[in-house]
Amino acid sequence: xxxxxxxxxHEVTExxxxxxxxxxxxxxxxxxxxxRQTMMRGLELLIYFxxxxxxxxxxxxxxxxxxxxxxxxxxxxxxxxxxxxxxAVYFCASKLGGTQPQHFGDxxxxxxx
Amino acid sequence: xQQGEEDPQxxxxxxxxxxxxxxxxxTSINNLQWYRQNSGRGxxxxxxxxxxEREKHSGRLRxxxxxxxxxxxxxxxxxxxxxxxxxxxxxxxxxxxxxxxFGTGTKLQVIP
Numbered sequence: 001x002x003x004x005x006x007x008x009x010h011e012v013t014e015x016x017x018x019x020x021x022x023x024x025x026x027x028x029x030x031x032x033x034x035x036r037q038t039m040m041r042g043l044e045l046l047i048y049f050x051x052x053x054x055x056x057x058x059x060x061x062x063x064x065x066x067x068x069x070x071x072x073x074x075x076x077x078x079x080x081x082x083x084x085x086x087x088a089v090y091f092c093a094s095k096l097g098g099t100q101p102q103h104f105g106d107x108x109x110x111x112x113x
Numbered sequence: 114x115q116q117g118e119e120d121p122q123x124x125x126x127x128x129x130x131x132x133x134x135x136x137x138x139x140t141s142i143n144n145l146q147w148y149r150q151n152s153g154r155g156x157x158x159x160x161x162x163x164x165x166e167r168e169k170h171s172g173r174l175r176x177x178x179x180x181x182x183x184x185x186x187x188x189x190x191x192x193x194x195x196x197x198x199x200x201x202x203x204x205x206x207x208x209x210x211x212x213x214x215f216g217t218g219t220k221l222q223v224i225p
Contacts, residue, residue, distance in 0.1 A: 043215040104155030
């Protein structure tokens with residue numbers, strides 16, 4: 001089975017532009033997570049969904065960030081407007097319920113100039 | 114904020130040696146997991162230990178958990194160059210296994 005698929009793998013854009021990151025979870029997984037990884041702050045949970053419903057968005061840094069999961073096979077993380085401090089690697093992960101582990105995509109490396 | 118702090122931050126060993134990484138955390142947990150991250154890749158789950166377990170093995174991996182000291186260790190025996198990666202502990206709090214908090218990571222280099 002294919003793993004978690006994220007696109008794009010790299011994104012370079014200018015400050016103020018809208019950025020959309022995409023994630024396709026593993027088929028059948030009912031939990032989806034968005035993380036941000038930086039050298040300074042490590043790996044931070046931004047938001048997670050269960051059965052397409054946002055459960056905990058307490059990690060979303062501010063109103064410029066939004067995440068949606070319109071169906072079980074697709075999720076987006078949007079930043080509008082983007083700022084240089086948003087530069088990071090953004091990971092999506094999915095899992096089954098219970099004690100099953102999270103499966104991570106290979107991330108999107110985002111650079112805001 | 115991170116729940117877990119790994120120690121050491123970086124570790125360099127020769128192939129064939131054992132590598133030990135430690136994780137300390139602050140609040141009560143119901144499980145602790147270890148993940149590996151190769152450079153430029155996503156995290157890969159290695160092993161989960163529940164709060165009522167003290168030790169667990171998986172292949173060359175041995176994990177211990179001491180809830181009284183709020184600490185865990187990951188031992189990789191007979192290390193290989195392919196074990197070069199960053200290793201993270203992740204703690205799950207009481208109430209569920211879904212949301213975990215990742216530690217700061219240990220960067221392991223295994224020299225051939």
